[in-house]
Amino acid sequence: MTSKRLFQSVAEQISELIDAGAFPPGTRLPGERELAERLGVSRVTIREAEIALQAVGRLEIKTGSGVYVSEAPPESVAALPSVSAFEVTEARLLVESETAALAAHNMTDAVVQHLSSLIEQMRTGDEEAANAADEEFHRTIAAASNNAALVHTVGELWRMREEIPEVKATYEAVCVHDAETRTEEHEAIFFALRDRDPSAARAAMREHFHRLIEAMLDATERMAMQELQEKASKSRERFAAASKIG
Template identity: 65%
Template sequence: MGKNMGEKRLFHSVAEQIASLIKDGIFPAGTRLPGERELAERFDVSRVTIREAEIALQAVGRIEIKTGSGVYVCEEQPSDGSKLPAVSAFELTEARSLFESEAAALAARNISDEDLKNLEDLIEQMASTDDAVSTDADQQFHILIAKASGNAAIVHTIETLWRMREELPEVKATYESICETDASYRAKEHQQICDALLARDPAAARTAMREHFHRLIEAMLDASEKQALAEVQQRASESRERFLSTARLG
């Protein structure tokens, strides 16, 4: 499963601390941030954590990573209104289920034949072994349905929910872990949603979308349980080694 939940929260925390230093003028607009090593020492974290924090800050428009040159504070900083709330992957998925299920029901009445064809093409792209391609197709699929609802407020809400999915480090890591272990369901579930839209059946579209998110939440719960068990086993192993070493020395 990769990094534990504590480490995922860590680079989110570091990103917030760097953002505060930018706001306070410690790292002025237009200037180059200190290097990874210096920042890692400053925040007492690994360089990998600094790198991930910088990626998160670039995603929200606070810094720009220039390959071969360094990391620079953006001249124009996003307003506080653009700051995303600290939500868990479970909270986000619950919200997505509520909004996207109703968006699908509305879309079933309004979606065009061209949009349906585009949805089919995106489902094919979801089968890609390239996770970036698959995730991008997934996002386009859901945004296209939101737009087909014909409601601009719904579109804005769902686009913001996708920002949370992609820009909140802990949420993104959780979704990626699910996609890695559960990729076989992705195309199948999205095809069921598409079939309901093709049938112009609002109730079926709503149900298919809800079932998609219900399974996502179940997969997240399974992954969380496995992660918690792995952490307990790791702590037990470390304790066993420590006490056995002490016993041998005695």
Template identity: 75%
Template sequence: MSGKRLFQSVAEQIAELIDEGAFPPGTRLPGERELAERLGVSRVTIREAEIALQAVGRLEIKTGSGVYVSETQPASRVTLPKASAFEVTEARLLIESEAAALAAHNITEEAIARLEELIEQMGSPDNDTANEADEAFHLTIAEASNNAAMVHTIKSLWRMREEIPDVKATYEAVCVHDAETRTAEHRAVFEALRARDSAAARSAMRDHFHRLIAAMLDATEKMALEAVQQRALESRERFLASAKIG
């Protein structure tokens, strides 16, 4: 898996264009098709980059109107805390489960259709495509909650997931092997949202994170065992080398 997802690189390019004055504050960005051609990527990637930039306050997405550069641009990003993968996932379980419950009441037909598209993309054999769809799925639900504070918190947790090295490594050790299960869990969340069933949406999201935490425990135990075995092998080799010299 690459260190940075494509939409993140595209988001940085758009942010640079904003900083350079190509898109002044308050102006409307070109359409997805035009930006996609200009930056050499798909319209889906442009859309995900715009969602990411909206999350950090650089853009405003106005339904039926377009995407606009925020009048007030944010200050530099806040330093991330020292958090473990378990802490990040525990926080996601608590917050994203409630976001799903809220979204069940507020979600639009457009967002429902978007979630269904993303579930299909999660089945892609390309890890980057599947993981971009995974993130977009969760962020779409966050947006559907219609709670700005919750959206900001979930975006921050996703940033921790991607930018704290140990957290990112733990997620990669787990997610690369569970594509089929992960897709099924997301479909359960989707079906609950489509039914506008708040309790079922909360429960399905909690089930997803409970399974993820269990998988993380298994993965970290395996990595710890492999580290012990590697140290034992190195000690054995040193002992045998010393014995031959003696």
């Protein structure tokens, strides 16, 4: 298993321990050294796994106090609204730009290192791994904002992106063709966060979503044109058949 994915396996192991009752909700996890010895990995890997679990709401990292198991469920099961991909992306632009600016104030070296590893995962050429890294990148930034409302909101927007079929299809139609550009945009966001620059983080995140919206418009036009051409082709076929009968 590559080092880039080791933390994900460790995160799954910690989640399984939580589900099994080894670490009940509200309790403090053992220290990094103890967990590292228990799971046979480095303390850096433990730290990355904990950050990943905080990003999805399973853990809460309290500076100076430790890492605690979240008392609330990690995911909402509320019904999702009927929305378009454009509405989701517009909301993400507004919410995640300010989330990035807030997160820039709270960047730790561990979070910076984790974000860097996710950027590298996006460069592997593995589409599934890149998509997983993309989601975790945004969720990690939300977690770094230290604002539970933003963590929840960003999580719900990602649910809309992944669980509403029409929205997911539109994102896939765009993202599959612009993997390199997407990675470069995430890298620009990363650099701003690494430099603890709220204004640059906000601007980089806004630029990312502005470009995504433009790509969606282009993709929608292409799909509409293709549909129109298919309808025209069928009309010609019907006309030709009718002419032969006449």
